[in-house]
Amino acid sequence: MSSTALRPRYRPPAAGDLNPEGGAAKAERTRRRLILAAERLLGQRGIANVSQRMIQQAAGQRNAAAVTYYFGSFEQLVIEVFRMRMTAINARRMAMLGDSSPSVMALASAFIVPLAEELMPRPEGNHYLRFLLQYRTDQNFLRLTLPPSLIEGMLVAAQRFVAMRPDLSAEDCEDRCNLCIDMVVHALAVTEMKLEIERPPTADWRRRVEARIRSLEDAVTAILER
Known part of the structure; x- marks a missing residue:
């Protein structure tokens, strides 16, 4: 009998035998760590002050080509940060807009x-x-082209605002929308930073977020209605 006959035949592992740290699950965890590291570092320092290497180190990756391996390019990694957050944000926004023509306040709230x-x-x-x-x-950052599916709610809201204000030119409508976007994003970014530093109890955390929402709704409505 040959020695090869004594060797056990290969048996594919059963589902319960799979290493939980291997395969697709491990790859997905690595991708998420890289995306979260990019979100944090880019938010803190800006794209000009963050290298691919810094993101890889923050994500605990020793492989110098991890970003390229998992995303193809640094730019695609940045887009994946948007995808991670904006997919749910856009779905929520579209649900709030609904099929009917909303009021200006409803447009402000949906944004x-x-x-x-x-x-x-x-x-x-x-x-x-x-x-x-x-x-x-x-x-x-602005040179990046975001997938239209991630900003559909923004585009729909802008179109409905134009329809509400036939007295304004398309340029004026766009200018007001951009002013509101910049104001809201800046205000929420400052709030995010303060909450991170102060770490209030959950109930107070929610109260402060809701108060900021009300203030911004009033401010955005005033700009759009003027």
Whole structure:
């Protein structure tokens, strides 16, 4: 009998035998760590002051090509940060807009509330509003083209505002919408930073977020209605 006959035949592992740290699950965890590290560092420092290497180190990755391996490019990693947060934000915004023509206040709420909900505490921390502020103020960020599916709610809200205000030119409508976006993102980013520093109890945390929502709804409505 040959020695090869004594070797056990290969048996594919059963589902329960799979190493929980291997395969697709491990890859997905690595991707998420890289995305979260990018969100935090880019929100704190801006895209010009963050390297691919810094993100990899913050995510605990020794492989110098981890970002390229998992995302193809640094730019695609940045887009994945948007995708991680904006998918749910956009869905919430579209649900709030509904099929009918909303009031100006309803438009303001549909823009503000889904973003403000990002302020509620998460285990990994809250950094998205500061990341978004960097996107609005950094020309290197603005060169990125976001998938239309992630900003559908914004586009629909802007179109409905134009329909509400036939007395304004399209340029004036766009200018007012951009003014509101910049104001809201800046205000929420500052709130996010203060909440991170102060770490209030959950009840107070929620109260402060709700108060900021009300103030911004009033301010945005005033700009759009004027």
